[in-house]
Amino acid sequence: MTLPTVFLPHGAGPCFFMEWQRGPADAWDRTAAYLRGLVARLPERPKAILVISGHWEAPEFTVGSGQWPQLVYDYSGFPEHTYRLTFEAPGSPGLARRVRRLLDAAGIASAEDAGHGWDHGVFVPLKLVTPDADIPVVQLSLKADLDAAAHLAAGRALAPLRDEGVLIVGSGMSWHNMRGFTPAFTARSAAFDAWLETAVADPAARDAALARWDEAPHAREAHPREEHLLPLMVAAGAAQGDPGRVAFRDTVMDVVLSAVEFG
Numbered sequence: 001m002t003l004p005t006v007f008l009p010h011g012a013g014p015c016f017f018m019e020w021q022r023g024p025a026d027a028w029d030r031t032a033a034y035l036r037g038l039v040a041r042l043p044e045r046p047k048a049i050l051v052i053s054g055h056w057e058a059p060e061f062t063v064g065s066g067q068w069p070q071l072v073y074d075y076s077g078f079p080e081h082t083y084r085l086t087f088e089a090p091g092s093p094g095l096a097r098r099v100r101r102l103l104d105a106a107g108i109a110s111a112e113d114a115g116h117g118w119d120h121g122v123f124v125p126l127k128l129v130t131p132d133a134d135i136p137v138v139q140l141s142l143k144a145d146l147d148a149a150a151h152l153a154a155g156r157a158l159a160p161l162r163d164e165g166v167l168i169v170g171s172g173m174s175w176h177n178m179r180g181f182t183p184a185f186t187a188r189s190a191a192f193d194a195w196l197e198t199a200v201a202d203p204a205a206r207d208a209a210l211a212r213w214d215e216a217p218h219a220r221e222a223h224p225r226e227e228h229l230l231p232l233m234v235a236a237g238a239a240q241g242d243p244g245r246v247a248f249r250d251t252v253m254d255v256v257l258s259a260v261e262f263g
Contacts, residue, residue, distance in 0.1 A: 004239075010120065017082055027252050046166060052140045052171065055122075059144050065112040099138065159238045172232060175189045246260055
């Protein structure tokens with residue numbers, strides 16, 4: 001069974017685990033519901049999850065190889081209890097080795113870090129996706145040059161994992177302008193999201209479109225810096241010939257956010 005690949009919105013800090021006071025109280029409820037239902041919609045339960053988060057960059061693609069990674073509370077200004085959240089899923093040194101072998105076979109340099117902890121782009125959404133923390137998780141970094149084509153290539157190298165029971169998850173945000181969560185950006189975010197929906201749909205044209213994502217309508221307003229979009233590139237690259245579709249869309253804090261599923 002070949003698993004799909006997914007690009008999901010990981011929300012704002014620990015937004016799913018607190019009373020949200022920066023807008024409507026239910027602002028993140030629909031995103032949370034999407035995340036909670038993700039595993040049940042898959043053709044089979046994953047044996048492991050490989051997560052590429054917008055919150056870890058390294059000089060070369062680096063895989064977390066620890067057996068029991070710690071959590072990194074890399075957000076600020078949130079309620080005290082959100083710094084005591086737990087997520088006790090195991091890592092998978094074996095999967096980490098497999099990731100490095102696949103990257104090496106594709107001529108892509110990589111490294112590993114057994115001490116790297118999971119940032120909120122990993123543990124916050126996965127607390128909803130796998131609340132029992134019973135599926136091993138491995139994190140792969142972004143490459144610090146933030147080159148879209150390089151991340152598409154990394155995804156293509158990792159595609160065999162889909163046939164090995166590994167769910168490849170890009171964790172970021174389709175819109176990530178910290179000054180752009182206002183009504184002034186609603187229409188612009190919708191235009192960027194419409195471009196994204198078209199760009200991911202056709203496997204034959206997808207890589208070329210995504211490699212030039214910064215030519216999209218309002219691209220640099222959506223992503224002044226592209227680290228939260230690049231996890232999509234890895235998920236798309238791993239999708240190979242499978243079409244992509246917007247599987248979830250909502251307007252949150254006045255902007256349009258979406259999740260994409262491939263396959």
